[in-house]
Amino acid sequence: CAQLPRAGVLAGRRVLITAGPTAEPIDPVRYVTNRSSGKMGYALARAAWQAGADVTLVSGPVALDAPTGVRVVRVRTAEEMLQACRQPFDECDLAFFCAAVADKRPAAPAGRKLKKGADDAALERIELVDNPDILATLAAGKGSRVVVGFAAETDDVVDNARAKLERKGADLIAANYVGAGGAFGSDENLVVLLSAQGTSELPYGSKDDVAAAIVRAAADMLG
Ligand code: CTP
Numbered sequence: 465c466a467q468l469p470r471a472g473v474l475a476g477r478r479v480l481i482t483a484g485p486t487a488e489p490i491d492p493v494r495y496v497t498n499r500s501s502g503k504m505g506y507a508l509a510r511a512a513w514q515a516g517a518d519v520t521l522v523s524g525p526v527a528l529d530a531p532t533g534v535r536v537v538r539v540r541t542a543e544e545m546l547q548a549c550r551q552p553f554d555e556c557d558l559a560f561f562c563a564a565v566a567d568k569r570p571a572a573p574a575g576r577k578l579k580k581g582a583d584d585a586a587l588e589r590i591e592l593v594d595n596p597d598i599l600a601t602l603a604a605g606k607g608s609r610v611v612v613g614f615a616a617e618t619d620d621v622v623d624n625a626r627a628k629l630e631r632k633g634a635d636l637i638a639a640n641y642v643g644a645g646g647a648f649g650s651d652e653n654l655v656v657l658l659s660a661q662g663t664s665e666l667p668y669g670s671k672d673d674v675a676a677a678i679v680r681a682a683a684d685m686l687g
């Protein structure tokens with residue numbers, strides 16, 4: 465029964481997870497997005513639920529089923545994702561920001577479909593503006609919550625990830641290499657964990673194994 469407390473390192477804990485890409489409209493049929501299958505975030509949601517947590521998964525558009533037991537909130541844009549995260553973040557003990565949020569969005573999405581030719585001026589130069597940084601915004605008021613970020617990098621993986629740990633105010637960053645042969649869309653992941661305590665490489669494995677290891681590392685940081 466879902467109401468009974470479940471055993472595990474996150475029993476009695478509330479967990480927020482963001483997953484998938486965001487999609488930022490250009491017009492009703494076109495959008496700007498990031499490459500993300502959502503598999504890592506959904507694997508984290510399963511792992512956190514299996515570890516006993518009450519899990520809210522705020523998900524951008526992905527072709528994945530809701531994991532058993534997990535509350536899924538579906539959103540499209542970064543601004544919607546931030547709004548959907550506010551209350552679950554307030555109520556959580558631990559948050560994983562796994563979403564591949566579009567850094568920029570079209571400044572003035574058109575309300576109607578833009579047409580080739582007639583609307584070429586609008587289609588050929590799309591002005592972009594900054595999206596909110598969901599992790600940095602929420603981590604600024606994190607209090608005793610444990611905040612985990614992700615860094616998908618093609619170059620200087622560890623240096624870039626350590627800069628993000630400091631810049632964003634996260635407690636832990638899970639960094640992975642996404643160059644040729646890297647993680648996108650695949651079921652495997654090579655991940656390095658970085659915190660103020662140091663850097664450690666997780667054993668290469670399936671996204672489910674990696675998710676379980678990240679959940680254990682984050683649970684160890686809870687007071
Ligand atoms: N993130 C977020 N909101 C954003 C951008 C990123 O919450 N608008 C989170 C991601 O979910 C991830 C972490 O921040 O946990 C790092 O995201 P990443 O795109 O690697 O970092 P950026 O700071 O956007 O830097 P860049 O894309 O230039 O590498």
Ligand code: CA
Pocket residue numbers: 565566567
């Ligand atoms: Ca980014």
